[in-house]
Amino acid sequence: MVNQYSVAQTAQGVLATNRVLKNTYLLLSATLGFSAITAMISMALAMPSWTYLVCIIGAMLLGMFALPRAAQSASGVGLIFLITGMLGFGLGPILNAYLLQEGGGQIIATAFGGTAAIFLGLSGYALMSKRDFSFLGGFIFAGMMVMIVAMVANIFLQMPALQLAIASGIILLMSGFILFDTSRIKSGEETNYIMATYGIYLSIFNIFISLLQILGILGDD
Amino acid sequence: MEMFLKIAAAGVLIMMLFFLWPTVKNWQENGPKAQRGDWMAVALPLGGVVLLVVLLVLMVR
Numbered sequence: 001m002v003n004q005y006s007v008a009q010t011a012q013g014v015l016a017t018n019r020v021l022k023n024t025y026l027l028l029s030a031t032l033g034f035s036a037i038t039a040m041i042s043m044a045l046a047m048p049s050w051t052y053l054v055c056i057i058g059a060m061l062l063g064m065f066a067l068p069r070a071a072q073s074a075s076g077v078g079l080i081f082l083i084t085g086m087l088g089f090g091l092g093p094i095l096n097a098y099l100l101q102e103g104g105g106q107i108i109a110t111a112f113g114g115t116a117a118i119f120l121g122l123s124g125y126a127l128m129s130k131r132d133f134s135f136l137g138g139f140i141f142a143g144m145m146v147m148i149v150a151m152v153a154n155i156f157l158q159m160p161a162l163q164l165a166i167a168s169g170i171i172l173l174m175s176g177f178i179l180f181d182t183s184r185i186k187s188g189e190e191t192n193y194i195m196a197t198y199g200i201y202l203s204i205f206n207i208f209i210s211l212l213q214i215l216g217i218l219g220d221d
Numbered sequence: 222m223e224m225f226l227k228i229a230a231a232g233v234l235i236m237m238l239f240f241l242w243p244t245v246k247n248w249q250e251n252g253p254k255a256q257r258g259d260w261m262a263v264a265l266p267l268g269g270v271v272l273l274v275v276l277l278v279l280m281v282r
Contacts (some may be wrong), residue, residue, distance in 0.1 A: 053226040060233050064240055107281055114277045118270055131262045135255040138248040145245060148238055152231045168274075175270045179263065214274065219281035 023193035035088030042092020055090025111211040126182035133183035167210035
């Protein structure tokens with residue numbers, strides 16, 4: 001039976017969800033911008049290639065151990081800027097390596113544009129769609145485990161074909177993750193905008209890196 | 222140095238596997254199941270992503 005109290009509760013729920021959505025996308029914009037700045041600093045400093053691995057390892061450890069706790073307080077905002085800043089800084093040597101190649105600038109710009117198109121398209125689709133994509137959870141997390149095993153193997157095997165397969169798989173998996181995450185925020189299942197931002201940021205970052213790899217391998221005649 | 226970092230990266234990734242396993246189990250057992258038409262609703266945008274990537278590859282060749 002609908003009464004004023006239940007209507008007020010529903011309205012409050014919608015307001016809370018919209019607040020989480022707004023805060024998530026605001027924080028995402030800020031962290032992406034900050035990442036771009038740290039990437040440019042890293043490129044200007046001509047950081048060595050091992051910077052990428054160091055930054056990725058540091059960011060992963062912070063993301064696994066520190067962020068879930070810090071996300072419950074204001075310090076989570078500072079920590080997510082640190083994590084995304086590290087990931088951006090680690091990108092510098094990668095981007096410099098591409099710029100040294102012929103057509104490297106075009107590859108970077110194309111990967112950037114492609115990542116933006118994928119993210120905006122999928123987010124818009126998830127927000128506009130009436131479907132709940134949370135059913136993807138089991139599939140996505142299982143897929144992540146498969147990808148991680150393949151990545152561990154390729155760290156030592158360094159096979160271009162395997163690299164290509166991993167990059168392709170990551171793009172599809174992260175695309176599904178964008179649908180999944182956005183749907184969970186929209187339905188009110190995810191209420192912490194810091195963790196929501198972290199999830200979507202990682203999807204965008206991984207799609208960008210994977211696109212760079214695919215375009216770098218396949219874009220060469 | 223490079224080999225040490227590769228080993229460290231592999232170690233962190235393996236740690237992530239152990240972190241992920243309870244989440245995977247929980248979602249497989251308790252996660253919502255797909256309704257009719259849900260997988261098609263996912264296949265369409267992902268198919269679009271595949272086409273976009275193919276287009277991007279053709280653009281840089």
